[in-house]
Amino acid sequence: xxxxxxxxxxxxxxxxxxxxxxxxxxxxxxxxxxxxxxxxxxxxxxxxxxxxxxxxxxxxxxxxxxxxxxxxxxxxxxxxxxxxxxxxxxxxxxxxxxxxxxxxxxxxxxxxxxxxxxxxxxxxxxxxxxxxxxxxxxxxxxxxxxxxxxxxxxxxxxxxxxxxxxxxxxxxxxxxxxxxxxxxxxxxxxxxxxxxxxxxxxxxxxxxxxxxxxxxxxxxxxxxxxxxxxxxxxxxxxxxxxxxxxxxxxxxxxxxxxxxx
Numbered sequence: 001x002x003x004x005x006x007x008x009x010x011x012x013x014x015x016x017x018x019x020x021x022x023x024x025x026x027x028x029x030x031x032x033x034x035x036x037x038x039x040x041x042x043x044x045x046x047x048x049x050x051x052x053x054x055x056x057x058x059x060x061x062x063x064x065x066x067x068x069x070x071x072x073x074x075x076x077x078x079x080x081x082x083x084x085x086x087x088x089x090x091x092x093x094x095x096x097x098x099x100x101x102x103x104x105x106x107x108x109x110x111x112x113x114x115x116x117x118x119x120x121x122x123x124x125x126x127x128x129x130x131x132x133x134x135x136x137x138x139x140x141x142x143x144x145x146x147x148x149x150x151x152x153x154x155x156x157x158x159x160x161x162x163x164x165x166x167x168x169x170x171x172x173x174x175x176x177x178x179x180x181x182x183x184x185x186x187x188x189x190x191x192x193x194x195x196x197x198x199x200x201x202x203x204x205x206x207x208x209x210x211x212x213x214x215x216x217x218x219x220x221x222x223x224x225x226x227x228x229x230x231x232x233x234x235x236x237x238x239x240x241x242x243x244x245x246x247x248x249x250x251x252x253x254x255x256x257x258x259x260x261x
Contacts, residue, residue: 002203002225002233004257005031005057007240011247018048025052027251028259033058033238036066038089042096049097056099057236058141058176058202062086063105072105074129075122075154077114087129091136101139101202103176104129106154118154123167130170141201143176146184149211157185158196165199174201178240183208183219190227197231206241213241215253222253 006024008017015023018040024032032054037045049056064070064082073083090102106122109115126140133140142161145153155161161175177200179189186192193200205225207217214221225237243250251261 001257002229002235002237003031004029004254004259005033005236005238007033007035007204007238009035010240010242013243014246018044021048021052021054023247025054027248027261029054030258031055031057031236033236033240035060036062037093037097038062042093045093046096046098056097057238058101058103059090059093059097059099060103061090061105064107070107071150071153072107074104074125075106075118077117077121080121080125083125084128087132091133091138094138095136100137101141101174102133103141103143103202106142108150108152109154110152119164122154123164126164126168126173127170130168130173134170134172139172139174139201140170141174141176143178143204144181144185145178146181148184149181158182158192159186162196162199175199176202176204178204178206179214179219179221179224180204180206180208180211180240183221189219189221189224193224193228193231193233197228197233200233200235202236202238203228203233204238204240206239210244211242212244213250213253214239216244 006029008020012020012023037059063072073079144155144157144161165173205214205221207214208219248261251259
């Protein structure tokens with residue numbers, strides 16, 4: 001059976017970040033994920049994971065200057081050295097946190113950008129990163145993100161992600177299959193799951209269109225989770241959603257997966 005991972009950047013917003021590990025464990029989670037760990041010492045996060053019997057499922061590479069609107073470096077021509085340094089930083093954290101997956105953020109399309117050059121940069125950077133991460137035993141995940149939530153994001157669809165993975169040619173580069181983003185950009189979630197599953201390295205979920213609990217909204221995401229179960233997905237499913245009220249109040253749908261709240 002698949003395992004739910006609490007995204008600590010989205011859930012438990014009413015308590016400080018370092019207290020969210022205990023809250024997640026208290027609700028029965030065995031795994032967590034978050035966007036960025038870099039404001040905290042890796043050793044401090046590792047201590048929280050160990051204290052509460054949690055596994056770290058995933059986190060993101062450094063995105064550049066987030067406060068200035070940057071959303072990744074991998075497809076940014078001229079910033080290859082920054083991207084390589086970001087991979088090294090992420091790998092240091094992954095080693096301390098015993099985390100097997102890192103989400104590589106592609107970045108934004110700037111006005112007048114050469115899209116062909118961006119794609120070549122993206123593929124070349126991923127090839128170099130794949131060589132480096134293969135030695136560390138870490139899977140790199142590429143997440144297609146809809147351009148409603150992040151306007152101008154370079155990697156937008158699962159079709160694009162699959163093509164990039166084919167171009168890189170490394171078996172440990174996978175798709176981060178986010179049902180929320182996929183519903184916005186492509187839809188047909190179950191059929192895409194059936195087709196993409198061999199390429200999927202991680203799954204995330206949120207309801208559409210407001211990114212609340214997955215049992216709220218226009219798409220039956222719980223049906224898709226059942227389909228993933230039938231297809232044999234036994235990896236993590238990150239809960240990357242914004243609770244409609246409180247995290248605890250919205251977790252009733254997750255009881256079948258061992259979560260109690």
